[in-house]
Amino acid sequence: xxxxxxxxxxxxxxxxxxxxxxxxxxxxxxxxxxxxxxxxxxxxxxxxxxxxxxxxxxxxxxxxxxxxxxxxxxxxxxxxxxxxxxxxxxxxxxxxxxxxxxxxxxxxxxxxxxxxxxxxxxxxxxxxxxxxxxxxxxxxxxxxxxxxxxxxxxxxxxxxxxxxxxxxxxxxxxxxxxxxxxxxxxxxxxxxxxxxxxxxxxxxxxxxxxxxxxxxxxxxxxxxxxxxxxxxxxxxxxxxxxxxxxxxxxxxxxxxxxxxxxxxxxxxxxxxxxxxxxxxxxxxxxxxxxxxxxxxxxxxxxxxxxxxxxxxxxxxxxxxxxxxxxxxxxxxxxxxxxxxxxxxxxxxxxxxxxxxxxxxxxxxxxxxxxxxxxxxxxxxxxxxxxxxxxxxxxxxxxxxxxxxxxxxxxxxxxxxxxxxxxxxxxxxxxxxxxxxxxxxxxxxxxxxxxxxxxxxxxxx
Amino acid sequence: xxxxxxxxxxxxxxxxxxxxxxxxxxxxxxxxxxxxxxxxxxxxxxxxxxxxxxxxxxxxxxxxxxxxxxxxxxxxxxxxxxxxxxxxxxxxxxxxxxxxxxxxxxxxxxxxxxxxxxxxxxxxxxxxxxxxxxxxxxxxxxxxxxxxxxxxxxxxxxxxxxxxxxxxxxxxxxxxxxxxxxxxxxxxxxxxxxxxxxxxxxxxxxxxxxxxxxxxxxxxxxxxxxx
Numbered sequence: 001x002x003x004x005x006x007x008x009x010x011x012x013x014x015x016x017x018x019x020x021x022x023x024x025x026x027x028x029x030x031x032x033x034x035x036x037x038x039x040x041x042x043x044x045x046x047x048x049x050x051x052x053x054x055x056x057x058x059x060x061x062x063x064x065x066x067x068x069x070x071x072x073x074x075x076x077x078x079x080x081x082x083x084x085x086x087x088x089x090x091x092x093x094x095x096x097x098x099x100x101x102x103x104x105x106x107x108x109x110x111x112x113x114x115x116x117x118x119x120x121x122x123x124x125x126x127x128x129x130x131x132x133x134x135x136x137x138x139x140x141x142x143x144x145x146x147x148x149x150x151x152x153x154x155x156x157x158x159x160x161x162x163x164x165x166x167x168x169x170x171x172x173x174x175x176x177x178x179x180x181x182x183x184x185x186x187x188x189x190x191x192x193x194x195x196x197x198x199x200x201x202x203x204x205x206x207x208x209x210x211x212x213x214x215x216x217x218x219x220x221x222x223x224x225x226x227x228x229x230x231x232x233x234x235x236x237x238x239x240x241x242x243x244x245x246x247x248x249x250x251x252x253x254x255x256x257x258x259x260x261x262x263x264x265x266x267x268x269x270x271x272x273x274x275x276x277x278x279x280x281x282x283x284x285x286x287x288x289x290x291x292x293x294x295x296x297x298x299x300x301x302x303x304x305x306x307x308x309x310x311x312x313x314x315x316x317x318x319x320x321x322x323x324x325x326x327x328x329x330x331x332x333x334x335x336x337x338x339x340x341x342x343x344x345x346x347x348x349x350x351x352x353x354x355x356x357x358x359x360x361x362x363x364x365x366x367x368x369x370x371x372x373x374x375x376x377x378x379x380x381x382x383x384x385x386x387x388x389x390x391x392x393x394x395x396x397x398x399x400x401x402x403x404x405x406x407x408x409x410x411x412x413x414x415x416x417x418x419x420x421x422x423x424x425x426x427x428x429x430x431x432x433x434x435x436x437x438x439x440x441x442x443x444x445x446x447x448x449x450x451x452x453x454x455x456x457x458x459x460x
Numbered sequence: 461x462x463x464x465x466x467x468x469x470x471x472x473x474x475x476x477x478x479x480x481x482x483x484x485x486x487x488x489x490x491x492x493x494x495x496x497x498x499x500x501x502x503x504x505x506x507x508x509x510x511x512x513x514x515x516x517x518x519x520x521x522x523x524x525x526x527x528x529x530x531x532x533x534x535x536x537x538x539x540x541x542x543x544x545x546x547x548x549x550x551x552x553x554x555x556x557x558x559x560x561x562x563x564x565x566x567x568x569x570x571x572x573x574x575x576x577x578x579x580x581x582x583x584x585x586x587x588x589x590x591x592x593x594x595x596x597x598x599x600x601x602x603x604x605x606x607x608x609x610x611x612x613x614x615x616x617x618x619x620x621x622x623x624x625x626x627x628x629x630x631x632x633x634x635x636x637x638x639x640x641x642x643x644x645x646x647x648x649x650x651x652x653x654x655x656x657x658x659x660x661x662x663x664x665x666x667x668x669x670x671x672x673x674x675x676x677x678x679x680x681x682x683x684x685x686x687x
Contacts, residue, residue: 129479154479155603158486183493184596 055083063090071098121190121210127170127203129153129163141210143185159183169194169206179213189217229395233276233410237269272409279411283394286418293336293422297445300374301327303337304363307344311352319357322348326364326375332445333372339419340442346412347376347438353408355380355435367444371425374440383431391429392417416440470535477527477548481555484520485599487513488555491562492595492658496588498569499651500581507566507573517559521552540672547672551602554661558595561654561661568647568654578634578644583627587655590620594662601669613666614678620659627652 055078065073071094075087115122121138125131134148142157153166161180169176173196182188190210197205244262253259285291304324308315315322333340344363351361359379366373383391387398395410416438420427425442491510498507528549531537537545572578594613601610631645670678 152479154482154486158482158489158599160483160487160490163483163486183490 055080059083059087059090062087066090066094066097071101119212121212123153123208123210124197124205125153125166125208126205129166131156132205138210141182141188141190141212157182165192165194166206166208169196170203172196173198173203180210187214188212189214226394229410230280233395234273237273237276240269241266241273276409276411279409279415283411283415283418286415286422289422291339293339295334295336295423297332298335298337298340299332300330300340300365300372303341304344304348307341307348310345311348314349315352318352318355320352320355321360322352323360323362326362330365330374331367331372333374333442334445335423335442339423343416343419343440344374344376346416347440350408350412351376351378351380351436351438354378359435368441371441371443374442375437376440377435377437379435382433383429383436385431388429388431392427470531470537473527473531473535474537474541474544477524477531477545480520480524480527481548481551482599482603484517484524484552484555485595485602487517487520488558488562489592489595489599491517491559492588492592495562495565495569496585496592498566499572500585500588502573502577504570504573507569510562510566514559514563517556521556524548524552540675543672543675547602547668550668551665554664558658558661561658564654565651568651572644572647575644578641578648583623583630584648584651584655587620587623587627587652587659590616590623591655591658591662594620594659595665598662598665598669601666602672605669605673607670607673610666610669610673611678614663614670620656624652624656 059075059078062073062075074091074094078084078087115133115135118135118137121141122133122135123131123138124133129152131148131151131153139145139148144156148156154163159180159182165176165178165180175196176194178192178194180190180192182190189212191213193209193211195207195209196203197207244266248259248262252262282291301324304327308322308324348361348363355361355378361379362375362377364375364377366375383398387396390396391398392413394414397408397410417427420440420442423442425440427441428439430437430439491513494506494513495510497503498505498510528545531545594616597609597613597616600606601613628649631649635642635645667678670676
């Protein structure tokens with residue numbers, strides 16, 4: 001471009017010089033004419049070159065800015081048609097690149113969001129064992145706070161199984177799912193899915209997805225324990241019934257006094273077996289949601305009075321005083337009346353069972369913002385603090401021998417917890433060695449919180 | 461190892477030693493945790509796994525030794541690199557000993573698990589916890605080249621000693637009242653001693669980390685506790 005301009009310009013200048021020579025030869029001589037011509041040539045070349053390249057320089061500068069990352073830079077309109085063509089192409093290129101970059105950025109953000117939101121821990125490492133990518137869940141599982149990318153896998157976790165698998169995946173190039181027992185930072189069972197990254201026959205890295213299955217393992221253990229517990233609980237009365245039946249068959253039937261005694265024992269154990277089976281059924285129905293709950297506005301005081309009437313004989317035999325005055329004027333709660341009765345029966349029965357003669361059981365209700373708290377407080381033997389967190393578990397007993405003597409199935413409190421939770425409430429317990437207090441929180445039937453009886457009916 | 465070396469081969473040799481050392485550390489950590497579980501959970505199968513892992517640890521010790529000697533002979537490392545190789549040579553010995561102590565614990569566990577439990581294990585898991593976290597902290601300090609963390613391991617050795625003494629007194633009480641429990645009490649006493657030694661080895665490793673990073677020798681600077 002530039003040489004073309006200079007070429008045209010030289011021809012013009014030379015013709016001009018020739019004309020000049022013809023006229024002014026006599027005035028300056030040939031030397032002078034040539035000198036003048038040369039100076040004109042130099043000046044005009046410089047001037048013309050300046051004019052011809054200025055738009056080109058601008059294009060180059062803009063292109064360089066685009067190259068340096070100022071991708072939204074666009075070239076201004078140029079008058080020179082050829083330069084304008086160039087500018088247009090560069091502008092188009094820049095626009096396309098910008099769109100491409102935006103798309104990539106959006107894709108990256110989306111991937112980042114997915115990785116961040118995933119519950120599973122993800123780790124990507126290169127074949128040298130250097131970590132290239134992890135997500136927050138991975139950091140959580142391995143208890144890491146600092147930057148992880150760029151560090152070696154062995155610096156992150158020294159767990160031998162992790163490194164053995166990593167090496168195996170690199171050499172075998174096979175996907176694999178396996179379980180990993182972490183012992184640090186805390187005991188965890190992880191299910192690890194290993195995937196090799198292979199590009200054109202070369203392993204470029206390994207991806208590992210860590211799924212925390214500690215809870216599932218824990219549940220499995222609980223289920224196993226439950227089955228073992230149920231079998232044990234069922235076996236005990238059956239063994240006794242069978243034993244006495246055998247004794248009767250072997251000749252005890254001949255002795256009416258003994259036979260009556262044995263049959264009585266058999267009856268009481270059959271009774272226990274029946275209540276155990278019925279409690280188990282209730283629990284399983286509650287858990288599967290097979291029991292329809294008819295929640296409506298219920299007066300706690302009415303239900304409690306009914307329960308006291310049901311248990312009156314037992315209460316009188318034990319010589320225990322039951323105080324319901326704390327329920328007077330208590331607000332109504334949203335509950336299934338039959339189920340609430342079951343809850344209060346279980347709690348009152350327990351309280352009476354574990355309170356020595358002459359003791360008292362006090363029922364009260366407190367109106368709080370979170371709901372109505374029904375408290376059943378006894379002056380009994382209390383619950384050791386180490387047992388408190390597990391007291392609502394199925395078959396959990398503080399003193400198993402004593403509980404069975406009292407005819408308990410070990411399921412009562414578990415049923416209480418389930419019923420209350422199904423109605424949107426909570427249960428809790430407090431014990432300080434001088435009696436225990438069980439709290440049941442249920443939703444208030446009236447939507448407005450009055451708080452008027454709160455102070456009067458507070459437990460303690 | 462932060463400095464650039466002319467020879468990348470040399471760097472990769474150092475990195476390989478470091479990798480193997482940490483791998484060995486990881487195995488030993490798992491042995492400590494498994495050996496203790498085999499006692500507390502009365503699981504003799506875990507104890508057998510610990511015994512089996514020792515062979516692997518011994519193999520790694522020899523491999524690291526060989527790599528270090530090779531590097532010393534061929535490259536003559538200096539300054540920090542020399543200190544690193546020295547640390548590796550000494551640390552493998554401590555790690556291997558920890559592995560041996562774990563095997564000792566596991567063997568006692570198998571014995572103990574055959575008989576009824578003498579007493580609820582309370583101090584033993586605490587000592588094991590202290591020993592395991594000392595080993596872990598020492599290795600973490602090595603990974604991060606963290607002198608402060610290493611010095612903290614050196615200082616934390618004492619509670620393990622106190623627990624050991626306390627347990628010994630309790631066991632003597634058991635043995636005095638009932639001679640039938642002497643064998644089990646002695647086994648527990650040995651385990652307590654093994655755990656104490658594990659903590660001592662962890663302290664050695666931590667001291668070597670301080671030496672490697674700062675070039676300062678902190679050994680025998682405090683009242684020595686003889687294993």
